[in-house]
Amino acid sequence: MEPHPYHHGDLRRAVLDAAAEAIRERGIAALSLRDLARRAGVSHAAPAHHFGDKSGLLTALAAEGFDLLTDSFAAASDPGRPTDLAEMGVRFVRFAQAHPAHFQVMYDREVVRVDDPQLTAARDRAGRLLGAAVAGLSAEQRGEDPALAATAAWALAYGFAALCSSGNLDVGPRSPDEVFRSVTGLIFRGR
Incomplete structure (x- = not known):
């Protein structure tokens, strides 16, 4: 046997x-x-x-995904200095490409238990790092509402990652990292 x-x-x-x-x-x-x-x-x-059940399994996979994403965000941080928002976005795009299954379940509210304590805690940790990166922007770059700027940054990174992951975004000869940094600069530049 x-x-x-x-x-x-x-x-x-x-x-x-x-x-x-x-x-x-x-x-x-x-x-x-x-x-x-x-x-x-x-x-x-x-x-x-x-x-x-299946939902419990997918919730655990989603929480693990947010933990992996948070670890990647934290690795982009330099103690004593604000985290670069564009670098966090690049890490998000890379995460989506490296962990496509996690990426799919993390944002599918139909298949996970959205109020699960482990999932909520993992999602909140990632959100706090994003908030800290937005706080590191100048007031001119982030505008009058830092929470709205954080929402814009999250939506930009998620949308870009989803388009790349699904093959619906052709970045041509440039790397996705390079294109994402350029797009972030267009949105979060001084007004």
């Missing part, structure tokens, strides 16, 4: 990895806990036992 690939304590990671792979291959709608159990090499009841 072959050994099971699952080792006690790795169930969560194995199922989350299987979910990310399945979403990349076939999308969220085709995801089933039974298929994930097969992919992860665990009993068909194991994912449901650990996550409850």
